[in-house]
Amino acid sequence: MNEQFRYVADVADERKTELVVQSGDWVNREYLSQEYQWKGVEPAARALEDADLPFMVSWGNHDYSDARNGRVMLPRYFPMSRFEASLEGSPWTFGGSDSIDNYYYTGEVAGAKLLVLTVGFFSADQADDAGLAWAQDVIESHPDHAVIIANHNSVNAGVNAWSNANVTSRLIDPYPNVKLVLGGHISATGVASRKADDGHTVYGILTDYQGRVYGGQEYLKHLSVDAENDLLHVNTYSPLLDTATSDGPYRQQVPDGAIPGFHGSDSENFVLDLDLGGSTTRTLATESLTLGAGERAQVGGVQRAVGAEPVTATLDGVQAGTGYEWFVELRDAAGNVTRSAPRTFVTAEAGAPSAPRDVAATVDGADVVVTWAAPADDGGAAVEEYEVTLSDGTAKSVAGDAGTLTFADREPGTYTATVRARNAAGWSAPSAPSEPVVVEAPAPQPPAWEAGQVYLVDERVTYSGAVWEASWWTRGQTPGDPYGPWQEIATAPDGTDLWTPSRIFDSGDVVVHDGRRYEAQWWTRNQAPGDPYGPWRATR
Structure with a gap:
């Protein structure tokens, strides 16, 4: 493992490494009598620290235990302050911890707000463990972060197999911001997916080569995020063997269609459709540039002409103040087609609409109901709002698709109504007043019945x-x-x-x-x- 981590440090700049995650079982035994194991792999951690690489370990069942003295070595060699120190100068911030095995980082990489959370083996293995509840609180309190969970026992070997119901039911399914789970523990590789409660896809990746000779032959996985195209590239490599593939349970075949958004054929080298919320900024130098955003929408029909025939086109449904493109295709007798460069034009800006029409008022008890028709001329832009005003000065607004409005509980009296319309360019003039209507005073009520009267x-x-x-x-x-x-x-x-x-x-x-x-x-x-x-x- 020491040589493996030296390789990770050596290629960190080339690969633009932002974080190193070790999937657990840092040592084989946690016993006090076998402290030599912790000392033996200390150079691996030192290699990352010397290279100023942030790192995280998802503690496994061989790293600590709940037995007597089973939780001594881990915090001795890896107190939380050591992980926090590894983040200095990186995009990551130490978010907090619970006990000796649970902690998380937050950071922003390529515009993506990320939270990487590791939950220790024994915290996740017991449904009533306080560490699970703590991890839930962390996820819930960061709804605007894409969450990556590292847990030693979470993803099983093969295709679409999960190994820990506590992880799936408590940490994945309830949350729309959990995106990816990284696991170890089981000596194999695997890829899994599942639908969270809100319907989005969560992926799981198992990486554990400990069953191979020399402690795994230095096999590891590079995870590369393509923020521009919302892709996660997963590549396996062994610096010891200088190879990108292995065999046996470490290279599982993935059938077509078994995992949505999976591109590849096996569990070692593949691509996943994974949107972590980031973006990529590019620069472009050009003499001219035309950009179209959104789905193309054709206005007008295709006009055909032969030879020197003139062409006139009427475009229906165009919007005011909007740019449009047009081009010409020339087709010869052999069917060859040459297309001209697109030409552009911009329609005139919109004006205010004309006044609404056919304004009328009626009385229903003490309510005055006003109706109207849309303006004859919308000014080149859709009507967005109407304002209706009664002669007593009361005014109300409604959406641009409305044609009626009720003024409830009016005082007795005579009323007229006017309506004006607004589009993107401004307000119309008020309409002509409606014919007057009268809200009658209610008839006086007889006195209340009295028994002695x-x-x-x-x-x-x-x-x-x-x-x-x-x-x-x-x-x-x-x-x-x-x-x-x-x-x-x-x-x-x-x-x-x-x-x-x-x-x-x-x-x-x-x-x-x-x-x-x-x-x-x-x-x-x-x-x-x-x-x-x-x-x-x-x-x-």
């Missing part, structure tokens, strides 16, 4: 939200008895009486009941319309 024939009262009329002298008789002295008086909007159980109707009276009109054939009270043998005849 004497009421004579035809006197009216209010009770339980209804109007009642006395049929004869009464005192102390509560309205509501269908055979008592009180008749409930109610009318439809058009003025027609509504049938009520206590109301007395004579022959010829017309009422509305359940939306239908009826005419009384004889004197009746408390006989609901609808009985074919009753006193009511339906009129329509």
